[in-house]
Amino acid sequence: MRSLPVASTTLPAHPASSRAARAFVAEHLRRWSLDPAAIDDATLLVSELVTNAIIHGRSPIDLLVRKVKRSVRVEVGNDGRRAPQPHYPDLDVAAGRGLGLVQAVASRWGVDEVETGNSVWFEIAL
Helix, strand or coil, rough: CCCEEEEEEEECCHHHHHHHHHHHHHHHHHCCCHHHHHHHHHHHHHHHHHHHHHHHHHCCCCCCEEEEECCCEEEEECCCCCCCCCCCCCCCCCCCHHHHHHHCCCCHHHHHHHHCCEEEEEEEEE
16 A cells, blocks of 8 residues: 655744745645645635744644545644634734734644644545
8 A cells, every 4th residue: 555645844933934934835635636726725825824823822833644545634843832713803903913824824723732732624625
């Protein structure tokens, strides 16, 4: 039985890590010959989750991307102790829409408690 593709990295809790996460995810999904639309969605959403991890956590960010059956799953983990919740701010507020965007674009998403904090994940159907 052939194993499904997987890739992981750890990024610093620094603003440049959002761009690094997008590049990492895009590179691996292209390598796995995934649909360009799925790559676009995954890179958009990983940027949102990594930005949230930078703002709300203080630890390095664990990034995992893997193909699972008919979807791609991206997980972003950090030392955050509170489970993030989607917010729906007023239109004149510049921030706070990241998880709402994840909820709207991903086929599934959630938060898992892990030993070091939490892991926010999403799946994009292929």
